[in-house]
Amino acid sequence: MQITLNLPENLSQTETFNQSDWLREIAIVLFQQERISLSRASKIAEMEIMNFQRLLADRGICVHYDVGELEQDVQHLRDRGWL
Numbered sequence: 001m002q003i004t005l006n007l008p009e010n011l012s013q014t015e016t017f018n019q020s021d022w023l024r025e026i027a028i029v030l031f032q033q034e035r036i037s038l039s040r041a042s043k044i045a046e047m048e049i050m051n052f053q054r055l056l057a058d059r060g061i062c063v064h065y066d067v068g069e070l071e072q073d074v075q076h077l078r079d080r081g082w083l
Contacts, residue, residue, distance in 0.1 A: 020046060024055070032061060037069050039076065049076055 027045035030036045036044070042052035056063055077083045 027052070028056070028059070028061065031056070034064065037072070038063060039069065039072050049073065 024045040024047070027036070027041040030044070031038065031041035038053070039049060042049040045052055045055075047055070053063055074083065
């Protein structure tokens with residue numbers, strides 16, 4: 001799935017808020033609304049899953065996920081040799 005977001009030029013690229021910032025914020029909102037998984041949100045945000053979890057924690061956002069998502073996270077850690 002691909003989503004295209006058209007923003008006014010004055011919003012799309014500012015010195016303090018760039019495309020990566022937009023992707024991260026979109027991922028956070030979609031995750032908070034339980035529309036996407038933690039794994040998917042971290043991919044949208046272009047962040048390693050652990051860094052994305054730290055970002056959520058820094059913002060006081062609870063990580064809510066089910067057993068299937070936990071299993072995905074464990075597999076992700078195994079794939080990277082962290083377990």
